[in-house]
Amino acid sequence: MDASIIINICSCILTFVLSAISVVILIVTIRQNSLMLENESRAYIAIYGEITYINAMNFYLIIKNFGKSSAIINSLECDTDLSKFAYVETLVPFSNMENASIAPNQSFRCALQHGLLFLSKIPSINFKVTYTSNDKKYSETFCVNLKALTGLVNATSPSKEKPVKIISYALQDINKRLL
Numbered sequence: 001m002d003a004s005i006i007i008n009i010c011s012c013i014l015t016f017v018l019s020a021i022s023v024v025i026l027i028v029t030i031r032q033n034s035l036m037l038e039n040e041s042r043a044y045i046a047i048y049g050e051i052t053y054i055n056a057m058n059f060y061l062i063i064k065n066f067g068k069s070s071a072i073i074n075s076l077e078c079d080t081d082l083s084k085f086a087y088v089e090t091l092v093p094f095s096n097m098e099n100a101s102i103a104p105n106q107s108f109r110c111a112l113q114h115g116l117l118f119l120s121k122i123p124s125i126n127f128k129v130t131y132t133s134n135d136k137k138y139s140e141t142f143c144v145n146l147k148a149l150t151g152l153v154n155a156t157s158p159s160k161e162k163p164v165k166i167i168s169y170a171l172q173d174i175n176k177r178l179l
Helices: 003-041 114-119 146-150 163-178
Strands: 045-053 057-065 071-078 100-102 107-112 124-133 136-145
Touching: 045 124, 045 136, 045 146, 045 163, 057 071, 057 100, 057 114, 100 107, 107 114, 124 146, 136 146
Parallel strands: none
Antiparallel strands: 045 057, 057 107, 071 100, 071 124, 124 136
């Protein structure tokens, strides 16, 4: 074999190897872009607790979709019997969430009797939610730490006076949430 044939064979092999590497890099890039698009456009459901101070302290459990697409809640499990803390015993908070649709930025709130809840000495409430978004199934677990919420100090005080003060407290509460 002369030198030109060896150079042609080597250049063909090198071209094939570089083409194969380019195809692999392209496939990896496409997969990463697909994952990024999915993560950007999917639903992100979270469960958390919130305390409000509008003329009195109120405690809410909230399920919210922080994502950019809607979701369907397939199941919602809680390790605590929330009926003990419900304002209406026969209405168990979040017991009917199965197959519920939740739009982006939509939330479901449920008020609980905070006095009973915090006196029960339950340190936390744990949830497991399974939901479907864009034909993909997701499962998340959340811990609502009640001890952390009880340690928060409120700068406003409840008043038994005029309704204007109640409106003032409501506006203060809204302002805190916007910060």
